[in-house]
Amino acid sequence: MSSWTPVPCQCCYTSSIQSLVAIQLRYPAKAETKRWLVSKLEGRKKEGGAHLLVHPGEDDDGTLVLLSATPYSLLQATEVLGLAKPSSDGSMVTFSYNNKADFPNSEKPEAFLTLAERQLLVKYATDSAKVLQETPVPGYPERRLYPGQPIVQSLQKWGIIEKFYPLHVEEEMHLLTEAWYSQIHKIRQPIDAIRSYFGDSVGLYFSFLGFFTISLVPMAILGVLYHYLSLSFPDKYLLFAIFSVLWSTMTMEFWKRHCATKAYAWGTLQLKSHFEEPRAGYWGPPALNPITGRQEPYYPSWKRKLRIMLVSIPIIFVFLGLAFDGMTMYLYWERWIQVSYQQHHGSSRLAAVCLYLPSCMYTLYIELLNRIYKWVAAVLTEWENHRVESAFQNQLTVKVLVFRFINCFSGLFYITFYMQDLQLLRKRLSSLLIVSQVINQVNECLLPFLLQKFQLRPGTAHHENSKDAPVVDSFVSEGDLPAYPGLFDDYMELFVQFGYASLFSCVYPLTAALLVVNNITEIWTDSFKLCRLFQKPFPCPAANIGVWQVAFEVLGIFAVGTNCFIITISPEVKELCLDFGMTPEQSLLYAIGLEHILITLKIVMAFAIPDQPHWLRLKVLQMEYHSWEALKQSAIKRALPVS
Amino acid sequence: MSSWTPVPCQCCYTSSIQSLVAIQLRYPAKAETKRWLVSKLEGRKKEGGAHLLVHPGEDDDGTLVLLSATPYSLLQATEVLGLAKPSSDGSMVTFSYNNKADFPNSEKPEAFLTLAERQLLVKYATDSAKVLQETPVPGYPERRLYPGQPIVQSLQKWGIIEKFYPLHVEEEMHLLTEAWYSQIHKIRQPIDAIRSYFGDSVGLYFSFLGFFTISLVPMAILGVLYHYLSLSFPDKYLLFAIFSVLWSTMTMEFWKRHCATKAYAWGTLQLKSHFEEPRAGYWGPPALNPITGRQEPYYPSWKRKLRIMLVSIPIIFVFLGLAFDGMTMYLYWERWIQVSYQQHHGSSRLAAVCLYLPSCMYTLYIELLNRIYKWVAAVLTEWENHRVESAFQNQLTVKVLVFRFINCFSGLFYITFYMQDLQLLRKRLSSLLIVSQVINQVNECLLPFLLQKFQLRPGTAHHENSKDAPVVDSFVSEGDLPAYPGLFDDYMELFVQFGYASLFSCVYPLTAALLVVNNITEIWTDSFKLCRLFQKPFPCPAANIGVWQVAFEVLGIFAVGTNCFIITISPEVKELCLDFGMTPEQSLLYAIGLEHILITLKIVMAFAIPDQPHWLRLKVLQMEYHSWEALKQSAIKRALPVS
Structure with missing residues (x-):
């Protein structure tokens, strides 16, 4: 259902290519913006492009862009991300394009890579699309992109791209x-x-x-x-x-x-998170990464630590104090009301309602504090400027977790x-x-x-009278759903x-x-x-x-x-x-x-x-031994100066 | 002082080669045994030899064999042991013979490797000398070596080799x-x-x-x-x-x-101890090591764990119990003697001496228990059959440590x-x-x-009238010193x-x-x-x-x-x-x-x-990254079946 629709199309893609990810521009989308974005996403890596297969999805609004990738770019990205795949003897080996013959099925990406992996790889390629020279965004002359600035994230930040989401595959989901x-x-x-x-x-x-x-x-x-x-x-x-x-x-x-x-x-x-590409929000003057030797923004970790120590932690403690104060105040108030209610023998109805007042107020207070804190924690973690997504997520999780822990268990x-x-x-x-x-x-x-x-x-309003093809329609309506809020609340519950x-x-x-x-x-x-x-x-x-x-x-x-x-x-x-x-x-x-x-x-x-x-420990040691041997045999790479 | 003596010698070594390690046969040494040993230590690796430079030291007794190594075998062993050395940009890189041009001084082993490293490498080569076919030891027909059995360790076990020790270098020691x-x-x-x-x-x-x-x-x-x-x-x-x-x-x-x-x-x-060669005492049916793929004895770790759990730990507890019983008995006896001494108003001298009896007996008891325990711990750890020397030493240390801890601190x-x-x-x-x-x-x-x-x-007796050359004499007298007991007691004191x-x-x-x-x-x-x-x-x-x-x-x-x-x-x-x-x-x-x-x-x-x-962490990550990259680029090695 989610393969390219067989309607004749200007890009002449065969109908068997499956769209993996959708980008939805803000309505009404300007034609020159869309054309430029498509060209960038299709463009070659050397020119800062994402080297993807792009299809300007035939929706009524003309806001949709559908993304897919060639087997070649999928396999290249698999190597860059360092995913391990079953090799011909069944053990998991970090994939490399040169050795692709050793990995069964590697010529058929749909069997070799799972849907999730293919969508991840397309997202990775999309995120890597950059401009090489300072350019204004076509159609939005007031927005300028600087060399190395990621295109899709920036357009998202500016609201030119409204949604960026992977697509469901109905049959697979049905089976699942x-x-x-x-x-x-x-x-x-x-x-x-x-x-x-x-x-x-x-x-x-x-x-x-x-x-x-x-x-x-x-x-x-x-x-x-x-x-x-x-x-x-x-x-x-x-x-x-x-x-x-x-x-x-x-x-x-x-x-x-x-x-x-x-x-x-x-x-x-x-997987080594240290060797990951930096997250989109990471900023700093461009420098060579001392570990991988790639050009990327550099932000010294002592500055980050200073920010955490001197700003984030004190602010967290202020909020913990507020939560604690709220609890003690509530307990005090509750006791006071109970006592005075008993003293006055619960005469009026108003007094009976008042009995529930502290509890309600406290619940409201906690809910409010929760929301403010969550926002503050996100802002602080962003400002701490973590290099990789996993570090960012971990720091954010710890912040919210500590606060919720106090809230849930202090009573x-x-x-x-x-x-x-x-x-x-x-x-x-x-x-x-x-x-x-x-x-x-x-x-x-x-x-x-x-x-x-x-x-x-409200999001579904302007699509109500849609005349799109049914598949495109389903892509659009998937985008109308709210974004998945992440697993934090689910884990918190556990x-x-x-x-x-x-x-x-x-x-x-x-x-x-x-x-x-x-x-x-x-x-x-x-x-x-x-x-x-x-x-x-x-x-x-x-x-x-x-x-x-x-x-x-x-x-x-x-x-x-x-x-x-x-x-x-x-x-x-x-x-x-x-x-x-x-x-x-x-x-x-x-x-x-x-x-x-x-x-x-x-x-x-x-x-x-x-x-x-035990068997897994042996497998891991085997892998370590092979990489140790490989290191000794490989030509020595010049170490970069450590700053 | 410790270079080859300039007396003319049948091996025609230049006088600049420094002897690093000495082997001393039991006196009187049989000529055929010595000749065979020298040939084995000089022999090629393929034939089970150690590929060392061997000099039958000209001592009066004819028991001494002096060992050294060519630059080539030293560098080869450096690679096998996985030592890291400063590369030309100053950072430490695991040495490989193929890349030796990248390591400054690698053509001059005396500058490239420290004395200790050269002695370690010679010991490693010596330990690796093996026979390929079942052979009786020349001169000792009742002693037979089986294929793969290490020669030097076996001769040591049988007392044919009396001593095996690295040599001092007087000038260096003087400076030190x-x-x-x-x-x-x-x-x-x-x-x-x-x-x-x-x-x-x-x-x-x-x-x-x-x-x-x-x-x-x-x-x-x-x-x-x-x-x-x-x-x-x-x-x-x-x-x-x-x-x-x-x-x-x-x-x-x-x-x-x-x-x-x-x-x-x-x-x-x-250094990865998992990739180390097994220690000499390690035994088991020969099998492929699942990690390195080398042929070596194999002893399953679950058997080792079983031995530790079911035998070693109960025995340790018995000894701990004996130590504890000793302490309580001593305290009881001490109090009893004190009380009875005071009751009888300390009349006789004999009674006064008796006052010290519990303390003396207790000290004797502890000393005796200590010695027995140390011997038992060594036997148990040997019997547990640890694969590498470091694991053996750690297990032995833990055993003795726990006992000493109880002895020292229980009071x-x-x-x-x-x-x-x-x-x-x-x-x-x-x-x-x-x-x-x-x-x-x-x-x-x-x-x-x-x-x-x-x-x-007693050891020095038969050398008293020695007429050896002064250098050889000093080599022999070094051998007369007792073997260094290791660092255990020093660490224990700390x-x-x-x-x-x-x-x-x-x-x-x-x-x-x-x-x-x-x-x-x-x-x-x-x-x-x-x-x-x-x-x-x-x-x-x-x-x-x-x-x-x-x-x-x-x-x-x-x-x-x-x-x-x-x-x-x-x-x-x-x-x-x-x-x-x-x-x-x-x-x-x-x-x-x-x-x-x-x-x-x-x-x-x-x-x-x-x-x-921080700088070291970066260096380590650089190294990891390089080995990760090298692994991806290297041809895939077939993983061995995990048993």
Whole structure:
């Protein structure tokens, strides 16, 4: 469905070429701008062009440009990006164009490269289109491009290009969703197919979601047993706490192994982000990159560190302070209102409404602060001027993550450590688990679905009476969908879940069971969101889940302290200690001892479980050995001066 | 002095060839054995020979064989071992024979390679001499060599070769010791010259010794101030404890950087132990190494792990138990004797002598246990069958280290945590610091020196009436010295010092000052030991101090807990807590809080201080990039099947 339409066309492309990526100019598009853009995207690399196959899509508005690539440029870009592909003996080898005969299928890019890879490579080529001399943008004389400035990103920034998105392939998506939904109740997903269609990062997300859900099952079974058999021996907290601490380590360690296996099979395990091309927003005076020797902007890392230390971190702390102040103010106000309501015996209706006021105000405050903070974090991270996209994303993720962590968990920590009220903690946890998850799913999925159903979007207005060919029409309507917001919120949800399970599940053993049920529907809603409610996102090569791995592991360390503390304050254990004639000081010492033992155990486990399965470790060492040998045999490249 | 003697010789070597390594056969040596050995060592690589220059040293006994190498074989071995050397632009590049023109001085091995490197390369070539067919050893028909069996190691095992040692070069050593001793009081050492003469591992040891001593200076100054100004504000423990915790992290983090810089300059930073040749003792059915593709013995790692888990670790625990039992029995006996002595009012002299009995018996017991354990650890590690020498050494070090750690510190921990007697701890520490260090130095240096001075060694007997040429004579007498025992005990001493400084110096602030004084003499005794009292050790390539880095870091983590505990039980802090009206439970909670903060701080510092300086990081990335590029350009090597 998404191949070139067989209508006769001025470019004389054969009808078998599949459009991979679409660019949509702002309506009304000027003919000279479009002509110039097409010529640049078709142009030769030497002249700053992208060397792509470009088709001025025959839509009514004349705003659409469809992109594809020749097998030659796809394979060239595969080498430049350093993707590994199965060689003829089955092991994954970093692709090089010279050795292409060693890679089965390399003459047929559609079999050799997945859809996601081809779209990534086209995006990479598009991003690399630059002007060589200072030029005004045809049709927009006030906009000037300077030598080396990326064309497509600049036109996007100026709003001349409105949308830039990869295209769906209906048949492939149909097969994918069928395979996905048919086994969803067994938490089985066609991960490799998802990755082929949406790229590595999306593939890893769904793989992690499934892995995490399955890892919750033993805890869920244990929790249900605890709950329904009403087991109440005095050390039940102790057992569940130790279980959840070890569970968090095991889950993350085995995930690392699973993830490395996936990354190897997908050819991204050996990707070196240091050798990546700089991201579009990276600026600085042009200089030779000391590592790769390529000409690119240069911004010294000490300046970046200074910006992070002196500006970003203080600003983050201001926001954390604001969040904390909000919480304490809310708690104060809430208590004050409760007390005065009781004093006045709740006479009027107005007073009853007032009871909900602090809670509502606080929710509003947090929501507002969240939005402002997210914007500030994005601006700060952009201003920190990170060289590669992955560093940018990691820094942004860490910023938002810390803030959300405080927002999500500070209340629970306050109840645990300061108020020491396990009854309240249990109540709060159960309401959070049920209410917030329902709200989340409605917010994430039902709302956008309804909005789309009833065509309330302003974006679709001027296409309503479209007379385009059906295929072009579907390309345009894909562009009308909102851009995919990224995986941050999805991971954040799992992060919060992981926190509930590892930090507090000994207080409320049903946690894991509720999370398993939630996650099965989560797979469904997330996949629906991805396939139907948003533009197809550009694929992103990834070998792991990035900072999220660290974030989950840090949460696992927090779990030790929290669980040990919960044990000491639990009434059952307190009673037990009194029975044995222990002073509070002694029981505290035992808790510290337990904490130290558990942390040591966690560290030992993390070391004892290798991060890669043995066979994979051998494969990696083989690759290292070959590159070491190759280096010795190759002519020495002059090292560049280190600045 | 150590070049070939100018007496006419059947091999017709020019007199400028320097002998690097000596082999001494057991006296009386059989002529046919010696002739065969020389032919094998001279023989071509293809025929299993070592391709060395061999000189049957003209000593009276006819037991000596002197080894040297041609420039060609030295450079070939440099490539095989993967040493990096300065290329013409000054950066360190892994040497390859094909590109030798890019390495300045590579045509003059004596300038290009250090003495230690040349001796290492000769040893490597010697170790690689093998027989191709099953052969009896000439002169020893009962000894048969099998195909692939290393000749020199086997003859050593059977006692046919008595000694195998690298030779000193008098002039070079003279220059080295002059430079060493002239600045010793300023803790300045000619580290690069030490490394050129003795190899990387010895160079790194002395570099670490100096680095550690300098890092102790600030703590020593603070400690002396505390001691002599009798500062006694209530939180002095607190300040000193925090200082020593942060000090331990800073020291090890900055050492890592320093060490990486050294390793880069010495060309060992990129050495990959995985690609090393297996050690001589490694056995197993011959197979292809899955990484390098070379034929070598193969022993699956799961079997090794099983042996470690099921045999080595339980045995270690038995010994740890014996050590612990010894300590408790000693403490029990000591108390019992004290009490009964006081009850009988110490009437007889015999009773007074009995007072010292437990202490003496305990010392004897520990000494005996130590020796047995060391032997058991060596046997176990050999039996675990590690593939490379570095893994073998690391495993052996860890085994002995854990045992010694328990022996050295369990008493102090017992006094701290169980008896909670800071007064006794202080007394014990000061006596340990002064007495044990004096004993150590006498034991390590004075004793061997006196033994040597008065020629009490049996080994020198049959050379007394030697009529050898003076040079050959000196070669023989070098062989008469005992073999260098390795760096384990030297590192162990520093490890114990590091423990005293980081764990307990808040109790006895003079610790650091005493250690500084001790270490300055330690540099002197260690260097004297190395240069004069023992055979020159074979050099060993090293990029870091191996497991010792980890051991010091683990001690740093122990330091947090111990220091926090000492603070809570110190009378001054206890009083302070009472003044503020805190319950013991609350003050304990504060101590836990402090511990958690300090550990977090340590982790943050360890992350914030990069392990390599920025310029070095860039150099390493350049190298990685080049090898990545080289890999892509090289023809694909068939990967071997992974077993």
